[in-house]
Amino acid sequence: MKPAITYELLHVCKQTGARRGIVHTPHGDIQTPVFMPVGTQATVKSMTPEELKEVGAQIILANTYHLFLRPGHELIKEAGGLHKFMHWDRPILTDSGGFQVFSLGALRTISEEGVEFRSHLDGSKQFLSPEKAMEVENALGADIIMAFDECCPYPSTYEYTKKSMERTTRWAKRCKEAHNRKEEQGLFGIIQGGFYKDLRKQSAEDLIKLDFPGYAIGGISVGEPKKEFLDILNYTAPIMPENKPRYLMGVGTPDYLVEAAMAGIDMCDCVIPTRLARHGTAFTSKGKIVVRNASYERDFNPLDDECDCYTCKNYTRAYIRHLVKTNEILGIRLLSIHNIKFLTNLMDKVRIEIERDNLGSFRKEFYRKYGYEQ
């Protein structure tokens, strides 16, 4: 049986150890390292699939929990699967609902069997387990599906993190057993263990034994200081299998994306470009700007004079500020287009610099220009 997801390593940056590769999926190849925009409810908010392609999105995310609640996975299956339902023919990755165990903390109860949620939509009781998550993800039909895990809050005690990590491993095993579309969908395991290295090691080893076609790092980038994030990232990435995709969940900002690539990560996702867009903020090569602010009222320059996106080619900061201030949908759309393109452009550069064995130097220059501390 040919696995649904395979990884091809093209080059390792001699300067940093970063990986340049390809993830092969049933809906085409993904050049890595890659940034994946998030479309929780089967839509990257305000963007059409054509626009997503235009800004360089190779793969997008959707969410099991949200689509399970509404419109329901059966309906999407009936529609012919998620790709067809949302008119996106490139790869899709579905998250399992594990992040909602974290983000809906006040609305759920965890047991060995699974997680009971109070629906944030109508308060009704809902239940997600490894088996249920697989049923939903199989019905949605994404190329890459994530195991049902628990993303622990920061900080969490060693005892709790250990128990949670071990349970996540047991859940991963149950996911693997319940997953019944292995030829069409690759199931990734999620390494947990919070901010404790021995737990990370344990989690990675146990999951590797289960032989998933790809692995993710979960449970970081949850509010911790950057130093701790880097510490766990740089500890965990190298102990992940070399011949399979490595996915860092929930990242991120431009600096985190560069750090992830440096650490040998292949895939990242984050809501931040689209969320910042809706909140009136833009990434630029000289740092992020809150274009909603009064200082841009008469700024007739593009968001970023180095950007080649549709927004920057045609609109000024002053106009976008006007759209944001007047609550016009176009402001959100133009900022979303720009912010996603900014991150996909960044990853384009990262891939080139890896091939040139120059990612470390690129990072230094990027940080300097962006205004990040080295």
Add this chain to the structure above:
RNA sequence: GGGUAGGUGGUCGAGUGGUUAAUGGCACCAGACUGUAAAUCUGGCGACGAGAGUCUACGAUGGUUCGAAUCCAUCCCUGCCCA
């Protein structure tokens, strides 16, 4: 001309004798946002001052009172109804 309702901080609008520089909403100013309960949330928003604080404020003027945006008098203005 007669009657009637009203004039509150950028705006709309509460408050109808004393913890009132004055509830709220909007506008405005700023901050946050990392596997999306998020086109959201948080803070600020009379003047001067770093701050403690000081001053000026509820149409105008005068009055009652220990004390008034709140009570009284006169005046000015606005909406509506009648002529």
